[in-house]
Amino acid sequence: MVTQENHAAGTVKLGGSGPMHILLVEDDEQIGEGVRTGLALASHAVDWVNDARSARAAVAAKSYEMVVLDIGLPDECGLDWLKDLRTQGIELPVLILTARDALADKIEGLDSGADDYLVKPFELDELYARLRVIERRLYHHADPEMRHQGILLDPAGQTVTQDGNPVPLSRREFSVLKLLLGKRGRVISRRQIEEQLYEWGSEVESNAVEVHVHHLRRKLGTSLIRTVRGVGYVIEK
Numbered sequence: 001m002v003t004q005e006n007h008a009a010g011t012v013k014l015g016g017s018g019p020m021h022i023l024l025v026e027d028d029e030q031i032g033e034g035v036r037t038g039l040a041l042a043s044h045a046v047d048w049v050n051d052a053r054s055a056r057a058a059v060a061a062k063s064y065e066m067v068v069l070d071i072g073l074p075d076e077c078g079l080d081w082l083k084d085l086r087t088q089g090i091e092l093p094v095l096i097l098t099a100r101d102a103l104a105d106k107i108e109g110l111d112s113g114a115d116d117y118l119v120k121p122f123e124l125d126e127l128y129a130r131l132r133v134i135e136r137r138l139y140h141h142a143d144p145e146m147r148h149q150g151i152l153l154d155p156a157g158q159t160v161t162q163d164g165n166p167v168p169l170s171r172r173e174f175s176v177l178k179l180l181l182g183k184r185g186r187v188i189s190r191r192q193i194e195e196q197l198y199e200w201g202s203e204v205e206s207n208a209v210e211v212h213v214h215h216l217r218r219k220l221g222t223s224l225i226r227t228v229r230g231v232g233y234v235i236e237k
């Protein structure tokens with residue numbers, strides 16, 4: 001149970017869903033730490049900010065796949081920020097957390113553009129389940145299997161096969177491949193790949209991306225990913 005008094009970091013995987021880059025906006029230290037730790041253990045990259053101002057800056061600076069948003073923030077009502085996002089046409093999926101369980105607040109949240117809501121206190125397992133539902137609804141239909149030269153990448157199952165044979169990839173190798181396959185024909189910079197892979201502020205080995213690409217080439221063939229010197233990487237169409 002995640003409450004003001006206690007929190008527990010779940011170790012349950014978000015079964016069937018891939019790693020996501022999640023923005024967590026929560027000013028309560030214990031709840032924030034519990035959710036952040038739980039999501040990180042479930043292999044998600046989480047940026048945690050404490051107020052609406054930082055949330056605005058984060059969304060302006062980086063791309064996320066999901067936002068977990070506390071309504072009661074110190075500087076602004078989370079719903080006002082959410083309304084601003086929608087007004088700007090940003091359709092980032094948002095799950096709101098609210099300590100208030102009045103029906104009117106839930107309705108206002110959904111009317112403001114939230115995809116779902118959870119009332120505190122909540123179980124981390126329920127948070128995972130809700131995020132999974134949102135992700136399936138929004139991404140897995142729009143994010144079908146990717147096929148390229150005998151390679152089949154299944155985002156939902158997080159599996160890759162080549163000519164029908166399973167190719168075991170690490171979580172990060174999978175993310176790099178998915179990013180490059182999803183933007184076939186476009187050169188993706190090392191910086192863009194790093195941002196996809198790592199949490200804000202976490203240490204990134206300067207050659208980490210090169211290492212992942214090296215492993216992908218070893219597993220899937222040297223010609224798959226082309227290096228564009230000084231720019232980045234591309235999988236040709």
Ligand code: CA
Nearest residue numbers: 027070072073
């Ligand atoms: Ca709060």
